[in-house]
Amino acid sequence: MSVPSIIVKQDIETDVQQFTNFLYRWSPEKQCLIIRAYPGLTDAVQQGEETGEKLIGNFVREQYRLHQAQIEILVADMTLQVRKDGARVLEVLGTIMEYSWPKNDSGYTVIPTLLPFSPFHQPVFFFSLERFLRTNASSVASNYGLTAVIAHEVSHFIFFDMLSQMSEEVRMKCDQTIKHFVKEILAPIIMNDSRINGIIHLTDYGGNPFLKHIMLRQGEREENIVVFFRAEYERQHANGISFKIFVSYLIETLFTVQQDLHKRLTLWDTHGSSLLKETGLKEKYCEPIEIKK
Known part of the structure; x- marks a missing residue:
């Protein structure tokens, strides 16, 4: 290559x-x-x-x-x-x-x-x-x-670059908030892949700190946002689904909770990690976001 x-x-x-x-x-x-x-x-x-x-x-x-x-x-x-x-x-x-x-x-x-x-x-x-x-x-x-x-x-x-080549329908759903979340979720998913992991000397990478305390809930399943989508990536990859289709799925799924993500990003941009020391702000930030099946 x-x-x-x-x-x-x-x-x-x-x-x-x-x-x-x-x-x-x-x-x-x-x-x-x-x-x-x-x-x-x-x-x-x-x-x-x-x-x-x-x-x-x-x-x-x-x-x-x-x-x-x-x-x-x-x-x-x-x-x-x-x-x-x-x-x-x-x-x-x-x-x-x-x-x-x-x-x-x-x-x-x-x-x-x-x-x-x-x-x-x-x-x-x-x-x-x-x-x-x-x-x-x-x-x-x-x-x-x-x-x-x-x-x-x-x-x-x-x-x-991949996003620029996707359909207009997908691109329209990827505003600045969604784009920020997608790129920061993809990074740890990729970097925890065994094919690159040994070269970069990093294990169990959680990604950008703002993602660490964002939780998703789907039915009885409740997980950190990176862990949730990493499991879905591994499932899709094992079934031969292309990376580009996974990215489209990620955009589509995050789009359904766009407002929840925007609120959390605004909180983090305003307070940073100090919000975790304030009970009210921490509860708002860490409250699981409901994802439909």
Whole structure:
């Protein structure tokens, strides 16, 4: 199978812009994650964006200066990991998702970031160095390391391309909320597949943290949303049903509970994991969503 290239590219100014975007123009949950990792940004965020943007830029550039030696080691290791396993991860992803890249595909770029999470903007995705710097690590080949992030993010890109080729009826049901849930449910389903699992050094991956406490109920069956659809994927796969048909089924099923999913996503984007500490919010978030048979 022919697969596109993956290149590692350090870009400090792009990372500075990512910090500004997530601190001012994204969800409160992302802002909290950044402030928790970098309390020194608290005052900058309280300023207006014009003043705060300069303070944020100075802060992020200073972090790069302070940790330059370790960042260089980690970025070199990122390049090594991509050369070693990048193509293999893409090949297995293509096999699992029954997908072939177009011959003129321009490939993917992975940019190291100091953010405490790894965002993406197709065909670019970011890889967080924050925990590696915090723990003085010298390699990114760890639990949920670079190869796992490649598998996770590229699975999103493949899904987006598959969606663009589906019927208008299916696409119309896949609004931003449904699209977000589908891509984040598919990622752990794929990454727990035995065909890729050993390459990415990850077992029993639960996916994006916001999915962990979302439950589904169907008759007497009550399960976590990822566990529920992973079991259905394995059943369909064993019966020879194509991956694309499974994705259509996933979209159709989630569409029937669209409002319930939207409410939970809004809660998470507003409060993040702190909602689990507030009884009322936790009950709303964890209340099982009824799925019809």
